[in-house]
Amino acid sequence: xxxxxxxxxxxxxxxxxxxxxxxxxxxxxxxxxxxxxxxxxxxxxxxxxxxxxxxxxxxxxxxxxxxxxxxxxxxxxxxxxxxxxxxxxxxxxxxxxxxxxxxxxxxxxxxxxxxxxxxxxxxxxxxxxxxxxxxxxx
Amino acid sequence: xxxxxxxxxxxxxxxxxxxxxxxxxxxxxxxxxxxxxxxxxxxxxxxxxxxxxxxxxxxxxxxxxxxxxxxxxxxxxxxxxxxxxxxxxxxxxxxxxxxxxxxxxxxxxxxxxxxxxxxxxxxxxxxxxxxxxxxxxx
DNA sequence: TTTCAATACGTTATAGCATAACACTGCCGC
DNA sequence: GCGGCAGTGTTATGCTATAACGTATTGAAA
Ligand SMILES: [Zn+2]
Ligand SMILES: [Zn+2]
Ligand SMILES: [Zn+2]
Ligand SMILES: [Zn+2]
Numbered sequence: 001x002x003x004x005x006x007x008x009x010x011x012x013x014x015x016x017x018x019x020x021x022x023x024x025x026x027x028x029x030x031x032x033x034x035x036x037x038x039x040x041x042x043x044x045x046x047x048x049x050x051x052x053x054x055x056x057x058x059x060x061x062x063x064x065x066x067x068x069x070x071x072x073x074x075x076x077x078x079x080x081x082x083x084x085x086x087x088x089x090x091x092x093x094x095x096x097x098x099x100x101x102x103x104x105x106x107x108x109x110x111x112x113x114x115x116x117x118x119x120x121x122x123x124x125x126x127x128x129x130x131x132x133x134x135x136x137x138x
Numbered sequence: 139x140x141x142x143x144x145x146x147x148x149x150x151x152x153x154x155x156x157x158x159x160x161x162x163x164x165x166x167x168x169x170x171x172x173x174x175x176x177x178x179x180x181x182x183x184x185x186x187x188x189x190x191x192x193x194x195x196x197x198x199x200x201x202x203x204x205x206x207x208x209x210x211x212x213x214x215x216x217x218x219x220x221x222x223x224x225x226x227x228x229x230x231x232x233x234x235x236x237x238x239x240x241x242x243x244x245x246x247x248x249x250x251x252x253x254x255x256x257x258x259x260x261x262x263x264x265x266x267x268x269x270x271x272x273x274x275x276x
Numbered sequence: 277t278t279t280c281a282a283t284a285c286g287t288t289a290t291a292g293c294a295t296a297a298c299a300c301t302g303c304c305g306c
Numbered sequence: 307g308c309g310g311c312a313g314t315g316t317t318a319t320g321c322t323a324t325a326a327c328g329t330a331t332t333g334a335a336a
Contacts, residue, residue, distance in 0.1 A: 012313060045316065050294065066204040067261050069293060088255050099249065104242050108264065111237065116269030117226050123205050123263040126246065131254030150284065183287060188323065207322060
């Protein structure tokens with residue numbers, strides 16, 4: 001199990017609930033998944049979840065996985081949105097591994113510099129099978 | 139304007155129409171955008187477009203941009219789905235630049251090798267502003 | 277040539293993801 | 307107090323994608 005951030009004290013109620021749901025999950029959750037898990041806590045509409053997610057993602061406490069239309073809690077102790085983050089997503093068990101790579105970041109920076117392109121954010125998602133799932137399938 | 143593939147002869151009617159629409163567009167199109175542009179040609183349902191897109195993407199003639207839920211025609215003469223492809227998407231004008239980087243690919247390969255992760259496909263999308271749009275804003 | 281499998285097609289209905297618009301609340305600085 | 311700002315709650319709506327059905331076409335195997 002990867003590192004789990006302590007929950008910052010200044011989150012609002014809804015933000016705390018949503019981050020809690022993400023932290024308790026073993027894999028990515030869609031906004032509607034989250035909503036379903038928080039109905040008992042009083043959440044009723046998708047927008048309540050999306051608004052909380054926006055803030056969490058903005059602060060680097062959660063990440064959006066574009067290729068899944070889903071979200072995960074940040075699993076990297078040092079992450080908090082400095083620099084490029086890559087995700088490896090297992091199609092077998094759904095687990096997500098989060099990592100950073102300075103060389104890749106530099107490489108992208110070079111490309112952007114050469115083209116005069118100003119990078120605002122980068123999505124990098126690897127889909128495949130994790131070691132455990134490969135072992136099981138063998 | 140980037141290179142445009144000649145349209146392979148063995149495409150079905152619907153596939154040809156969809157690829158045509160993508161080729162004529164200056165930017166990414168959603169499946170529903172494509173549908174709207176092809177109603178005159180007889181297309182009526184999203185599924186007709188999605189099915190064609192599936193085949194085109196499979197063959198490397200088009201690409202899906204996960205962060206936009208949209209599609210582009212392949213713009214790289216050599217592309218055809220060998221290896222990792224990265225996309226730089228301008229938030230200003232919508233233009234998409236497609237490129238490959240062997241170093242990044244190798245780097246990801248290394249990470250995957252070390253983790254025992256089997257890569258099946260990779261999404262890499264840079265969002266930002268292209269040189270032209272930056273010039274205009276200045 | 278019949279038969280069978282594979283592939284594409286057309287249509288309706290439905291599921292899943294995301295935001296617009298509006299009203300209201302509580303908080304903090306002025 | 308007042309004005310601004312961030313958060314909230316709610317309803318309605320829009321966009322993206324697939325399920326499930328049946329039909330048509332094609333191209334080999336039998
Ligand atoms: Zn993180
Ligand atoms: Zn796995
Ligand atoms: Zn391409
Ligand atoms: Zn631009």
